[in-house]
Amino acid sequence: MKLMTCPVNGPRLISEFVYAGELRPAPDPATSDDDTWADYVFNRSGVAGIKHEWWCHSPSGVWFIAERDTATDVIMRTFLYRAPGAAE
Amino acid sequence: MFAAHAQLRPSYDVVIIGAGGHGLASAYYLARDHGIRNIAVLDKGYLGGGNTGRNTTIIRSNYLTAEGVKFYDESVRLWKDLAQDFDLNLFYSTRGHFTLAHTDAAMRTMRWRAEVNKHFGVQSEAIDAQAVADALPMMDLSCGGRAPVLGALYHAPGAIARHDAVAWGYGRGADRRGVEIHQQTAVRSIELEDRGSGPSVVGVVTDRGRISTRKVLCAVAGATPQLLAMVGLKSPIYVHPLQAMVSEPLKPWLDPIIVSGSLHVYVSQTARGELVMGASLDPYELHSTRSTFDFAESLSMHMLEMFPFLSDVKIVRQWAGLADMTPDFAPIMGTTPVRGFYLDSGWGTWGFKATPVCGKTMSYTVASDANHPLIEGFGLDRFRRYALTGEKGAAAVGH
Ligand SMILES: Cc1cc2nc3c(=O)[nH]c(=O)nc-3n(C[C@H](O)[C@H](O)[C@H](O)COP(=O)(O)OP(=O)(O)OC[C@H]3O[C@@H](n4cnc5c(N)ncnc54)[C@H](O)[C@@H]3O)c2cc1C
Numbered sequence: 164m165k166l167m168t169c170p171v172n173g174p175r176l177i178s179e180f181v182y183a184g185e186l187r188p189a190p191d192p193a194t195s196d197d198d199t200w201a202d203y204v205f206n207r208s209g210v211a212g213i214k215h216e217w218w219c220h221s222p223s224g225v226w227f228i229a230e231r232d233t234a235t236d237v238i239m240r241t242f243l244y245r246a247p248g249a250a251e
Numbered sequence: 252m253f254a255a256h257a258q259l260r261p262s263y264d265v266v267i268i269g270a271g272g273h274g275l276a277s278a279y280y281l282a283r284d285h286g287i288r289n290i291a292v293l294d295k296g297y298l299g300g301g302n303t304g305r306n307t308t309i310i311r312s313n314y315l316t317a318e319g320v321k322f323y324d325e326s327v328r329l330w331k332d333l334a335q336d337f338d339l340n341l342f343y344s345t346r347g348h349f350t351l352a353h354t355d356a357a358m359r360t361m362r363w364r365a366e367v368n369k370h371f372g373v374q375s376e377a378i379d380a381q382a383v384a385d386a387l388p389m390m391d392l393s394c395g396g397r398a399p400v401l402g403a404l405y406h407a408p409g410a411i412a413r414h415d416a417v418a419w420g421y422g423r424g425a426d427r428r429g430v431e432i433h434q435q436t437a438v439r440s441i442e443l444e445d446r447g448s449g450p451s452v453v454g455v456v457t458d459r460g461r462i463s464t465r466k467v468l469c470a471v472a473g474a475t476p477q478l479l480a481m482v483g484l485k486s487p488i489y490v491h492p493l494q495a496m497v498s499e500p501l502k503p504w505l506d507p508i509i510v511s512g513s514l515h516v517y518v519s520q521t522a523r524g525e526l527v528m529g530a531s532l533d534p535y536e537l538h539s540t541r542s543t544f545d546f547a548e549s550l551s552m553h554m555l556e557m558f559p560f561l562s563d564v565k566i567v568r569q570w571a572g573l574a575d576m577t578p579d580f581a582p583i584m585g586t587t588p589v590r591g592f593y594l595d596s597g598w599g600t601w602g603f604k605a606t607p608v609c610g611k612t613m614s615y616t617v618a619s620d621a622n623h624p625l626i627e628g629f630g631l632d633r634f635r636r637y638a639l640t641g642e643k644g645a646a647a648v649g650h
Pocket of ligand 1: 268271272301436437472599
């Protein structure tokens with residue numbers, strides 16, 4: 164079976180992981196208009212490419228980011244999420 | 252069976268991208284019913300080589316929403332005399348369709364679907380475990396003790412058909428009426444102009460040259476996001492592979508089509524005796540038609556829970572197609588904010604059965620530049636309006 168590397172637990176079977184979609188910046192719900200919000204809720208970048216995605220290692224509950232090519236399924240790297248501007 | 256055309260003409264009245272069932276059916280009805288014959292159907296691969304030739308051919312109309320039930324019911328009606336229309340055997344075979352319920356929640360959805368279906372005159376009924384046992388004596392109703400069957404939604408019109416023949420029939424019918432089918436012709440970009448009233452289509456650039464046209468119908472299933480990017484439109488469509496497999500041929504033993512949402516299995520037996528089997532979508536985005544062993548393994552495991560006597564039957568083929576999924580499991584069809592760009596997409600894992608009605612409604616929409624009344628619930632703008640057409644309860648596992 165295909166393997167994925169959890170940043171905490173190391174390489175595990177891909178069936179242990181849950182995919183949760185592309186990492187996308189959320190607009191501010193307090194200031195964005197309806198069209199902007201609907202765009203965020205529904206629209207996706209459906210074209211194949213190298214994307215940053217949310218994944219979860221479900222046995223341990225670790226959420227992290229995978230950089231993956233959605234044309235070839237090659238996983239470039241995985242790492243824990245750090246919010247923009249968060250301290251080192 | 253089809254005329255080969257050495258060159259593209261400099262212009263066509265309509266260019267259809269995608270020579271799958273949907274594109275070819277649209278060409279056929281444009282030529283037959285609307286008198287528009289100066290049409291090119293382009294395909295980057297070969298005719299019927301996309302999801303049309305990869306699907307597991309289940310035809311049914313037992314959906315959940317009013318929009319869906321009316322639409323698919325019209326399709327089932329169109330299927331019935333299609334072989335006559337084409338003078339070609341489509342192996343259309345009405346089998347009856349059982350969607351098994353293994354939980355109270357599933358039973359509730361079955362009753363809901365049965366009521367919506369009956370309201371629109373579609374034959375569907377919720378049946379109990381005893382009725383399932385009587386109808387399907389070959390099945391282990393306890394499913395290995397893990398997920399006992401509580402009942403089912405029974406849909407008598409459920410059918411299967413020969414997928415390749417559908418593409419050939421529509422293709423040949425269109426070809427005979429003067430439509431040009433160009434295989435091995437990939438669309439690279441779409442030319443737009445904007446004279447102040449918004450963008451409109453003026454041409455299509457292919458790897459075999461440029462074509463002038465004012466109308467483009469996009470029917471490319473898993474390639475829809477790429478085509479939308481060419482005209483600058485956004486959509487909620489996301490692409491996951493859907494896999495399927497078949498067994499070696501067996502003597503006929505399974506007449507109806509059986510679907511189990513809880514066990515992630517659906518199965519039917521073809522006229523050749525093969526069991527055609529599938530499951531739900533692959534769990535993450537991927538634009539590759541690779542097959543996985545995990546799929547064959549887990550699908551076989553669930554098949555054996557239902558039919559333990561199949562344990563020494565061999566799997567002979569496995570494949571995948573790219574499903575253009577939508578958040579509400581309903582298609583995205585009709586006119587778009589780009590004038591002259593018509594969309595037939597979001598067909599995900601459920602669009603084969605809709606091939607005839609898509610051809611009918613999209614040909615009308617392209618010819619008259621106005622959405623056919625039957626597709627009004629399926630517009631791209633429904634997301635912006637938060638007016639979804641929620642079909643998930645009827646389309647997530649059973650295709
Ligand atoms: C495994 C599997 C099982 C399924 N089971 C069922 C089922 O039981 N019942 C059901 O109703 N539906 C089912 N479906 C869904 C169904 O197969 C599709 O919704 C339907 O066949 C779509 O038909 P289409 O003509 O729109 O697309 P396709 O048949 O995929 O045709 C699209 C064509 O567009 C071409 N194309 C793409 N990009 C370009 C380009 N840039 N330039 C030129 N051409 C291009 C492709 O080569 C392709 O031939 C299943 C799908 C799969 C994958």
